[in-house]
Amino acid sequence: MVLTGSDVAKHNDEKSCWVIIHGKAYDVTEFLPEHPGGEEIILKYAGKDATEEFDPIHPRDTLDKYLDKSLHLGPVDMSTVAQETKREDPEEAERQKRIAEMPLLSECFNLHDFEAIARRTMKKAAWGYYSSAADDEITLRENHSAYHRIWFRPQILVDVTNIDLSTTMLGTKVDAPFYVTATALGKLGHPEGEVLLTRAAHNHNVIQMIPTLASCSFDELVDARQGDQVQWLQLYVNKDRDITKRIVQTAERRGCKGLFITVDAPQLGRREKDMRLKFTDSGSNVQKGHKTDNSQGAARAISSFIDPSLSWADIPWFRSITKMPIILKGVQRVEDVLRAVEAGVQGVVLSNHGGRQLDFARSGIEILAETMPVLRQHGLDKKIDVFVDGGVRRGTDIIKAMCLGAKGVGIGRPFLYAMSTYGQAGVERVMQLLKDEMEMNMRLIGCAKIADLHPGLLDTRGLFVHSNSTPVDSLSQITYDPLVVPGQRIK
Numbered sequence: 001m002v003l004t005g006s007d008v009a010k011h012n013d014e015k016s017c018w019v020i021i022h023g024k025a026y027d028v029t030e031f032l033p034e035h036p037g038g039e040e041i042i043l044k045y046a047g048k049d050a051t052e053e054f055d056p057i058h059p060r061d062t063l064d065k066y067l068d069k070s071l072h073l074g075p076v077d078m079s080t081v082a083q084e085t086k087r088e089d090p091e092e093a094e095r096q097k098r099i100a101e102m103p104l105l106s107e108c109f110n111l112h113d114f115e116a117i118a119r120r121t122m123k124k125a126a127w128g129y130y131s132s133a134a135d136d137e138i139t140l141r142e143n144h145s146a147y148h149r150i151w152f153r154p155q156i157l158v159d160v161t162n163i164d165l166s167t168t169m170l171g172t173k174v175d176a177p178f179y180v181t182a183t184a185l186g187k188l189g190h191p192e193g194e195v196l197l198t199r200a201a202h203n204h205n206v207i208q209m210i211p212t213l214a215s216c217s218f219d220e221l222v223d224a225r226q227g228d229q230v231q232w233l234q235l236y237v238n239k240d241r242d243i244t245k246r247i248v249q250t251a252e253r254r255g256c257k258g259l260f261i262t263v264d265a266p267q268l269g270r271r272e273k274d275m276r277l278k279f280t281d282s283g284s285n286v287q288k289g290h291k292t293d294n295s296q297g298a299a300r301a302i303s304s305f306i307d308p309s310l311s312w313a314d315i316p317w318f319r320s321i322t323k324m325p326i327i328l329k330g331v332q333r334v335e336d337v338l339r340a341v342e343a344g345v346q347g348v349v350l351s352n353h354g355g356r357q358l359d360f361a362r363s364g365i366e367i368l369a370e371t372m373p374v375l376r377q378h379g380l381d382k383k384i385d386v387f388v389d390g391g392v393r394r395g396t397d398i399i400k401a402m403c404l405g406a407k408g409v410g411i412g413r414p415f416l417y418a419m420s421t422y423g424q425a426g427v428e429r430v431m432q433l434l435k436d437e438m439e440m441n442m443r444l445i446g447c448a449k450i451a452d453l454h455p456g457l458l459d460t461r462g463l464f465v466h467s468n469s470t471p472v473d474s475l476s477q478i479t480y481d482p483l484v485v486p487g488q489r490i491k
C-alpha cells in the first residue's frame with residue numbers, strides 16, 4: 001500500500017512518530033529515546049520528509065541495519081507530501097551568489113585558497129563542524145604555526161634531476177608520504193560524501209583512512225575502492241564491545257590494511273562553532289514541552305556511543321580479534337609511544353585530533369621532534385611506525401615531518417574544504433599541489449627521494465618555544481572591557 005503525505009503527517013509527536021526518508025515512511029516512535037542525537041532532532045521532522053537532515057549524518061544503510069523491518073512502513077506518494085515552503089532565506093541567496101562567483105579550480109594555488117573559498121561558500125553547519133576546534137582554538141592554530149618554527153638547512157650540489165616522492169606505509173607502496181585522514185560527516189560538505197575521497201585517493205595512489213563516523217556507509221566506501229587500492233579503518237571504540245568486534249572483523253574481511261584506534265577522544269571536544277549551529281531555531285514543535293538541549297553540536301550528538309573506559313588493558317583484546325596492524329591515533333607524548341611499543345602495537349599517530357579535543361595540546365610535529373630521538377636512543381625507531389597529523393598545509397610541512405622521521409602524514413580539513421567546494425576534482429587538485437610543492441622543495445633542499453630526508457636538514461631549536469600569537473579574531477581579545485579608563489572616574 002502506498003501511503004500519502006497526510007497519512008504520515010498524522011503521526012507527528014512522541015506518542016506516534018513517523019518520518020519519511022528517501023520516499024519511504026518509517027515508524028521511529030520507539031527509537032526516539034535511543035537516538036544518539038537526542039529525540040528533539042527527530043521530533044522536529046515528525047510527520048514530515050526528513051531526508052535532507054538525515055543524509056549528511058547517516059550512512060544510507062542505517063535504517064536497514066538498525067530499524068526493525070516491522071517499522072518500515074513502505075513507500076509514500078511524494079506528490080502528496082506538502083513540501084516545506086522554503087522561506088526566501090536572504091543568507092542562502094547570498095551564499096548561492098558567492099558560489100556563483102567562486103574562482104576557477106585552476107585559480108586555486110595552495111591549500112589556504114580552498115579554506116578561504118570554503119569559508120565563504122559552505123553551509124554554516126558544515127563550515128562550523130569542519131573548521132571548529134576546542135575552546136579558544138589555540139591548538140588548532142599551533143598545529144600549523146609550529147611548522148613555521150622549523151627552518152631548513154639545505155644541502156647543495158646534489159643531483160636532484162629526478163625526485164621520487166614514493167614511500168611505503170604499513171607495507172603499502174604509495175606515491176607520496178601523505179594520506180587522507182579520518183574526518184566524520186563528509187556529506188555535510190558534499191552530497192556524495194567520503195566516496196569522493198576514496199576515488200581521489202585511488203587516482204593519486206595515496207591511502208584513505210575510513211572514519212567510523214563517515215556519512216557514507218562502510219560498504220559504500222569499500223565498494224568504491226578500485227584495483228588494489230588500500231584503505232585503513234579509523235575506529236571509535238563502542239561501549240558495546242560486540243559492536244566494535246563486528247566492525248573490526250568486517251573491516252579486516254573486506255580488506256582494510258590497518259586499524260587506527262582513536263585514543264584522544266574519550267568524549268568529543270567542546271567545539272563552540274559547531275555547538276552554536278545546532279537547535280538554535282525556535283518555534284518548531286521541538287520546543288513544545290521539550291527541554292531542547294542547546295549544548296549539542298553535531299559532534300556531541302553523534303558520539304554518545306564512544307567508550308571512555310578504553311585503556312591499555314584493552315590492547316591485548318584488540319590484538320586477539322584482528323591480524324590487521326594496530327595503530328593508536330592521538331598519542332601526544334613520548335612516554336605513551338614507548339608504552340605502545342611495549343603493548344605490541346605496530347604504530348602511533350602523533351595527533352591532537354586537529355585541535356578539536358584538548359586545547360593547549362602540543363602540535364603533532366613537536367611531539368614527533370620529542371619522540372624520534374628517544375626511540376633512536378632506545379634502538380626502537382624501527383620497532384614502531386610513527387605517523388603525524390594536524391595543521392599540514394604545505395609540501396614543506398610534509399618534508400619537515402619526514403625529515404624528523406615520520407612514516408607518513410595525515411591531512412584532514414584541506415581535503416574536506418576542497419571536496420566541499422570543488423568535489424573530487426578539488427581533492428585531486430590538493431593532492432597534486434602538495435606533490436608539486438614537495439617536488440620543488442625536495443629539489444631545493446638537495447634531496448632526491450624520501451629515504452634521503454634526515455633531521456640534519458632542519459633547525460628545530462625554536463620549535464619547543466610556545467609563544468601564543470593569540471588570534472586577532474578570538475572573542476577573548478575583543479570582549480574584554482576594561483571599564484576603568486585610567487584618569488576617568490566611572491560614571
Ligand SMILES: Cc1cc2c(cc1C)[n+](S(=O)(=O)[O-])c1c(=O)[nH]c(=O)nc-1n2C[C@H](O)[C@H](O)[C@H](O)COP(=O)(O)O
Pocket residue numbers: 129130131143181182183184185211212213234262268299329351352353354355356389390391392410411412413414416
Ligand atoms: C577536521 C576534522 C577532523 C576530525 C574529525 C572531523 C573533522 C571535521 N573527526 S570527528 O568528527 O570525530 O572529530 C574525526 C573522527 O571521526 N575520528 C578521528 O579519529 N579523527 C577525527 N578528526 C581528526 C582528524 O583525523 C585529524 O587528526 C585532523 O583533522 C588533522 O588535522 P587537520 O584537519 O589540520 O589536517
